[in-house]
Amino acid sequence: MRTAALPMPFANADAAEYWRSAEKEELALQKCKGCGAARFPARHLCPVCWSDQAEWSRASGRGTIYAATVVRRAPSPEYKDMVPYVLALIDLEEGPRMITNLVGDGALNWRIGDAVRVTFERRVDGVMPQFELVGNG
Ligand SMILES: [Zn+2]
Structure with missing residues (x-):
């Protein structure tokens, strides 16, 4: 994790x-x-x-990228060591669209339609579902 x-x-x-x-x-x-x-x-x-x-x-934890953007300016001090990072809209296999971060190797090279899978991130006071690339569209 x-x-x-x-x-x-x-x-x-x-x-x-x-x-x-x-x-x-x-x-x-x-x-x-x-x-x-x-x-x-x-x-x-x-x-x-x-x-x-x-x-x-x-x-299932599987989905595809509907849209995404690269955040280059930290929205608050906690995020200053994270930039640049990817904020994405993921269409889940079950139907709902989820706003999340795209993390892991190659995240900055996302493309619309890329396949993603859920991964989990331990934070200060809980666990946050995030997504990572599994292939290129
Ligand atoms: Zn209903």
Whole structure:
């Protein structure tokens, strides 16, 4: 597992299982019991059918790059040793689009459509799912 001295995002109650799964190096998604849609980020109501019934399922961790950008100026002091780094929108195999960092070898050479897989990063107060390249589109 990678490590980084970065803060974690604020976690609300809807996303508690997402973060518990990340601690076990698993990517979890809510799945609507009404229409079956996977959703991210976690939320109380399904954005497709408005059902409040959902269950958690383990995601494959595979996806493709929808879009990405290279961040060259640190947004806060904690990120100054990280730049340049890649902020990406990943289309997960299960459907949801996730904003994340692209990390690891070759991350700066991303291309739209590249295949990615989840990896996990130990931070100051939790574990953050991130993605890395597995091939070139
Ligand atoms: Zn639904």
